Amino acid sequence: MEAFCILDALNAALLAAAEGWEGFEPELRLADPRFGDFQANGVLPFAKKLGKNPRALATQLLQQAQEALRGLGIEGELSGPGFLNFTLQPELLERWLTAYASAEAFVAGAATLYPGRTIVVDYSSPNTAKEMHVGHIRSTVIGESLARLLRLCGAKVITDNHIGDWGTQFGILILEIKRQHWDLDAPHPDPLAALETLYRDGQARVKEDPQAAAQARQELVLLQQGDPQNFKIWTQVKQISYAAFEAIYRRLDVHFDHVLGESFYRDKVDAVYEQLQSLGIAQESEGALVVFHPEHPRFAKTPFMIRKSDGASNYASTDLATLCYRTKILGAQEILYVVDVRQQDHFEQLFLTANKWFNSMGKTLPVLCHIGFGTILGADGKAIKTRSGGTVKLKALLDEAEQRAYAAVTQKNPQLSEEDRRHIARVVGVGAVRYADLSQNRSSDYIFDWDKLLAFEGNTAPYLLYAVARLHGILRHAPLESPSAAAPLETPHELALAKKLLNSVTALKQSLMELRPHFLCQYLYELSGTFNAFYAVDKVLTSDPPTQAKRVALCRQTLNTLTLGLETLGMETLLQM
Ligand code: ARG
Numbered sequence: 001m002e003a004f005c006i007l008d009a010l011n012a013a014l015l016a017a018a019e020g021w022e023g024f025e026p027e028l029r030l031a032d033p034r035f036g037d038f039q040a041n042g043v044l045p046f047a048k049k050l051g052k053n054p055r056a057l058a059t060q061l062l063q064q065a066q067e068a069l070r071g072l073g074i075e076g077e078l079s080g081p082g083f084l085n086f087t088l089q090p091e092l093l094e095r096w097l098t099a100y101a102s103a104e105a106f107v108a109g110a111a112t113l114y115p116g117r118t119i120v121v122d123y124s125s126p127n128t129a130k131e132m133h134v135g136h137i138r139s140t141v142i143g144e145s146l147a148r149l150l151r152l153c154g155a156k157v158i159t160d161n162h163i164g165d166w167g168t169q170f171g172i173l174i175l176e177i178k179r180q181h182w183d184l185d186a187p188h189p190d191p192l193a194a195l196e197t198l199y200r201d202g203q204a205r206v207k208e209d210p211q212a213a214a215q216a217r218q219e220l221v222l223l224q225q226g227d228p229q230n231f232k233i234w235t236q237v238k239q240i241s242y243a244a245f246e247a248i249y250r251r252l253d254v255h256f257d258h259v260l261g262e263s264f265y266r267d268k269v270d271a272v273y274e275q276l277q278s279l280g281i282a283q284e285s286e287g288a289l290v291v292f293h294p295e296h297p298r299f300a301k302t303p304f305m306i307r308k309s310d311g312a313s314n315y316a317s318t319d320l321a322t323l324c325y326r327t328k329i330l331g332a333q334e335i336l337y338v339v340d341v342r343q344q345d346h347f348e349q350l351f352l353t354a355n356k357w358f359n360s361m362g363k364t365l366p367v368l369c370h371i372g373f374g375t376i377l378g379a380d381g382k383a384i385k386t387r388s389g390g391t392v393k394l395k396a397l398l399d400e401a402e403q404r405a406y407a408a409v410t411q412k413n414p415q416l417s418e419e420d421r422r423h424i425a426r427v428v429g430v431g432a433v434r435y436a437d438l439s440q441n442r443s444s445d446y447i448f449d450w451d452k453l454l455a456f457e458g459n460t461a462p463y464l465l466y467a468v469a470r471l472h473g474i475l476r477h478a479p480l481e482s483p484s485a486a487a488p489l490e491t492p493h494e495l496a497l498a499k500k501l502l503n504s505v506t507a508l509k510q511s512l513m514e515l516r517p518h519f520l521c522q523y524l525y526e527l528s529g530t531f532n533a534f535y536a537v538d539k540v541l542t543s544d545p546p547t548q549a550k551r552v553a554l555c556r557q558t559l560n561t562l563t564l565g566l567e568t569l570g571m572e573t574l575l576q577m
Helices: 006-017 043-050 054-072 090-099 103-110 135-152 169-179 191-208 210-224 228-252 269-278 315-328 341-361 394-412 418-438 461-476 492-502 504-514 518-537 545-568
Strands: 028-030 038-040 074-079 083-088 118-122 156-160 282-285 288-291 304-307 334-338 367-371
Touching: 006 028, 006 038, 006 054, 006 504, 043 054, 043 083, 054 074, 054 083, 090 492, 090 545, 103 504, 103 545, 118 135, 135 156, 135 228, 135 334, 135 367, 135 394, 135 418, 135 504, 135 545, 169 191, 169 210, 169 228, 191 210, 191 228, 210 228, 228 394, 228 418, 269 282, 269 288, 269 304, 269 315, 269 341, 288 341, 304 315, 304 341, 315 341, 341 367, 394 418, 418 461, 418 518, 461 518, 461 545, 492 504, 492 518, 492 545, 504 518, 518 545
Parallel strands: 118 156, 118 334, 334 367
Antiparallel strands: 028 038, 038 083, 074 083, 282 288, 288 304
């Protein structure tokens, strides 16, 4: 069986050749294409440690690896003070392309990259009684793409939308609903927007009037004690909120295995308090229950509060109960929290607490990882706002994206039917917003710019979707069954495209290891560029059947790779544009 990951195969060959070299790491990476395909930098530091001549060691390694390299179809070369450059030979490229020509074979290969782990991905997680705003798009699309990536690479992924449906906002909201005699059963064009307004009214009142504030707290206590009227209101608010969230998830093609909101854990927090107290991890302080982390410089003075002084649970209590549930019931070995970096302190304290908790019970804690992301900025470099200064609603943002894309398609292709243009506009509009987000390193803030994200040039969704549509167009004219065997790869553009296709594996791995979708985006962008350069020079539909067979195969594989890559990012593709 042809190795799926050539980089791993090469790494294994070098390690085997370096038998007895205690602690040697080849340190393989992609090379500057002028010198080769891969480069091993590990001999230098290793030689330095032993006080040996690096060139001599590198020569020795190359000799010892010679046979294995020949078997793989890789040529090695010594360079500089002791680097090794490796070039993939055409026969290796051809073997690999043949082995992973079909989407099924590629998917089977990808599933060997990270097999078997049970991973819970916690993402999107908006709060009820409020519309989703632009801040939620990052968690939603980054989380969805990481879930798809991990699944593709062989993990058992469980997605969970940890909606905030048990917070203090309900006291205020219930009070206001009662005060205004708001009828939750009456039909309303945008019920969630109405609830948000009610909540804001309530907030203003509570701020001014201490008596109202006390009443709001009382409403929350009633809710938490199971008062039937308040519980009914709460349930309805939750339904209204979730229906609106679902409409967004449908547009974004986002799916959850579970939607276990904070409220799901309301009867599970007492056990957390008891355990943490009896294990001596949590202690009472000024009426609240807290966990101190004196060993941590940043939290030495601010403990992690896990129960409020009025006895109510909070974000930390439910997160601890959630962690326990995901470990015990869902069997999580890893948990990813895709949440704004501004919540870093919360997660650090949560993880420190969980560590102490599981340690003192002698249990293994799942690998916990906060997948933080930066803020979306407006043109002024500050958090994006509407013209009137309000938060940008996600629904409005997606609507505008579709409208702008519709205008662009209509201008480009007025001859297409209205229905086709609407469909294209939806895929391009939503895809452009999503891709603009995913193509940025998630740790950074980025400036939201309509012109840039809808441009047909550069690392954008329209550019990639256009490459896909173009490939569909080319292949429509190619015969399904080639009448002849493919000729060997030969021209510089054929070889460059073939290598780029093999590098899809490296891109997947890099995205996977760092849990950053932008590496995959960058790769797909480069693949499209390599393909366009190939197509501009090497004629695909030619009168020479063996040449046509090989080039059609390259086109098919490029299309498969682009389609699967975009699907992994959560994006739909188009047959025409
Ligand atoms: N609802 C929270 C918010 O809007 C995000 C929840 C993230 N998940 C978690 N397990 N804490 O900020």
